[in-house]
Amino acid sequence: MGRPRTPLLDRERITTTALELVDSQGEFSVPQIARRLGVQTGSVYHHVDGRDGIVELLRERVAEAIDATTLDLRPWDRALAAWARSYRAAFAAHPRAIPMLMTSPVRAPRVLAQYERAVDLLLDAGFPLPDVMPVLTALENVVLGSALDLAAPETMWEIADTAATPRLAEALAAVAGHRADRAFDIALEGFLGDARRRLADA
Template identity: 80%
Template sequence: MGRPRTPLLDRERITTTALRLVDEQGEFSVPQIARRLGVQTGSVYHHVDGRDGIVELLRERVAATIDPATLDGSPWDAALEAWARSYRGAFAAHPRAIPLLMTSPVRAPRVLEQYERAVTLLLDAGFAVGEVMPLLIALENLVLGSALDLAAPETMWELTDRAPTPRLARALAAVPEGRADRAFEVGLTAFLTHARALRTAGAASA
């Protein structure tokens, strides 16, 4: 029997299958990937560095849809805002991957390159080096939390007569459609306002 023209297994197929599993159930296992691809579990390990290696392939796949060119824009705050919106959109497409990716260290080279560009953007804008990572982590928390919120039900509070909450009911009734988008705009505006103030204060004390 001749060899198949298309390989049964490669890193791209493994990543695609793992991402489908995560989208379906929020998790994956190497045996599950092997069963989906119709191969032996040991064959998968010939192409990837175990489970951790697959997690990093997933991180690269999801992060590949973030536009890194946004970080080349100016001024710095507009560039950071554009990156945050692109980042949110990428992870909103795969919200069930967020808990998986947020609980393992970042090792994927292409993802680290994006962080390098974001750090460079802030350093070049005049931020102190000690301020850079707290800012980026805070922005990432906002972005990923909002991406999860986009996947949540529109109505997240179910009021009952057992716990009278008239003011909460009034506040909920006043919320327009698209509460996740609205909340993201509030958070992003607050973040950028803080970042601008921090940069101004740093420049004044320099």
């Protein structure tokens, strides 16, 4: 018999299956991937470097949706704002992957290359070297927190008795537009304002 036209197993299919599992249940296991693909668990390990290797494939897959060309914009704050919005959209599409990806070291070369561009942007703008990674980490905190918020219900506060919390009820009723989007705009502008002040004081 000849070989099948479509390989039973490759890194792309493993990544797709792992991401489907994460999107549906927030986690994956190698045996689950093998069962879905109709192969033995050991066969999966022939294509990836264990579970950590699959996590990095997931990171690369999610990060593919981030528009790294935004980091070529100028001035630097315009570039960071555009990158942050693209970054947020990419992770908002897979919010259950965030805890897994943000609690494991970044090793994927293509993702590291994007961070390299972000570091270049900040250094070229004049940020002191010791401030660069704290600034980028702070931006990630804003972005990823907001990406999770996008997956939350629009109404996060359910008030049974408005008489008990009348000011909260008024504040909720006064929100115009999408709460998570407005909150992200406020947080991003606050971050950028602080970063501008730090750069001016450098």
